[in-house]
Amino acid sequence: MKNLTVRYDQVTALENINLSVKENEFLTIIGPNGGGKSTLLKALLGLIPISKGQITTNVDGREKRGTKLGYVPQFAAFDQSFPISVFDLVLTGRFQKKIGLFHRYSNIDKQAVKDTLHRLELDHLAKRQIGELSGGQLQRVLVARALVSHPAILLLDEPTASVDKASTQSIYDILKDLQKDMTIIVVSHDTTVVSSYTEKVACLNKQVYYHGDPDMPEEAVLAAYGSHVDLVTPHSHHEQEKTHHSFDRREG
Numbered sequence: 001m002k003n004l005t006v007r008y009d010q011v012t013a014l015e016n017i018n019l020s021v022k023e024n025e026f027l028t029i030i031g032p033n034g035g036g037k038s039t040l041l042k043a044l045l046g047l048i049p050i051s052k053g054q055i056t057t058n059v060d061g062r063e064k065r066g067t068k069l070g071y072v073p074q075f076a077a078f079d080q081s082f083p084i085s086v087f088d089l090v091l092t093g094r095f096q097k098k099i100g101l102f103h104r105y106s107n108i109d110k111q112a113v114k115d116t117l118h119r120l121e122l123d124h125l126a127k128r129q130i131g132e133l134s135g136g137q138l139q140r141v142l143v144a145r146a147l148v149s150h151p152a153i154l155l156l157d158e159p160t161a162s163v164d165k166a167s168t169q170s171i172y173d174i175l176k177d178l179q180k181d182m183t184i185i186v187v188s189h190d191t192t193v194v195s196s197y198t199e200k201v202a203c204l205n206k207q208v209y210y211h212g213d214p215d216m217p218e219e220a221v222l223a224a225y226g227s228h229v230d231l232v233t234p235h236s237h238h239e240q241e242k243t244h245h246s247f248d249r250r251e252g
């Protein structure tokens with residue numbers, strides 16, 4: 001992203017964003033509510049117009065067109081009462097823009113669904129209705145749906161916001177495994193930086209306040225959030241443990 005600016009009428013949601021992610025990198029984007037994270041995802045997905053600047057994918061310094069993106073939407077935005085089986089929901093991930101209504105999926109599409117469900121150890125849930133799934137299961141199904149078209153970059157919007165700790169761990173384990181084959185970009189409104197997984201963190205509040213390894217300096221957190229926040233690193237076997245980022249304004 002180069003000098004990326006996105007405006008909605010009077011509101012400037014993103015201003016002069018310069019941010020890059022490498023192939024097979026795991027980037028977590030954090031920032032306060034209203035900081036522009038959803039806007040950034042929408043811009044990456046080509047869903048909203050860019051006011052200024054550009055987003056490109058480069059290989060050896062040359063622009064590469066047609067990079068496939070996989071998108072895992074916010075869990076809360078997903079209507080779980082919609083009557084569809086896990087298999088069919090994942091199959092919709094094979095739907096391509098150029099195919100019109102009443103498209104019939106091929107055996108290749110169906111095999112891709114089977115392979116993806118198998119990879120994410122979801123085979124046993126294939127026939128279940130999505131309304132019968134736990135939060136963690138549905139989140140993994142949404143990851144499967146994004147994966148089934150073999151994206152080069154996987155974008156996830158708050159993937160662990162509505163799931164318990166065990167599922168959070170399992171989702172991050174899956175992402176770590178997927179990272180061998182693709183670039184992972186996770187957006188999170190809280191400050192849960194999973195430093196054992198993510199390699200890079202970007203902190204966004206209209207501008208980029210920080211971009212680097214997960215050891216984000218306290219000054220950058222304060223500047224972006226405008227107040228005290230604890231960055232936590234969830235681990236499998238321990239209570240959520242505060243990193244040395246957790247600081248207290250009372251101590252100055």
Ligand SMILES: Nc1ncnc2c1ncn2[C@@H]1O[C@H](COP(=O)(O)OP(=O)(O)OP(=O)(O)O)[C@@H](O)[C@H]1O
Nearest residue numbers: 008011013031032033034035036037038039040189
């Ligand atoms: N469609 C829109 N029209 C006008 N303003 C908008 C629109 N969408 C977002 N905004 C504004 O743009 C800014 C960035 O919003 P955005 O939703 O991208 O932030 P966010 O970081 O994703 O927030 P959250 O963590 O609460 O989801 C906010 O000031 C918001 O009010």
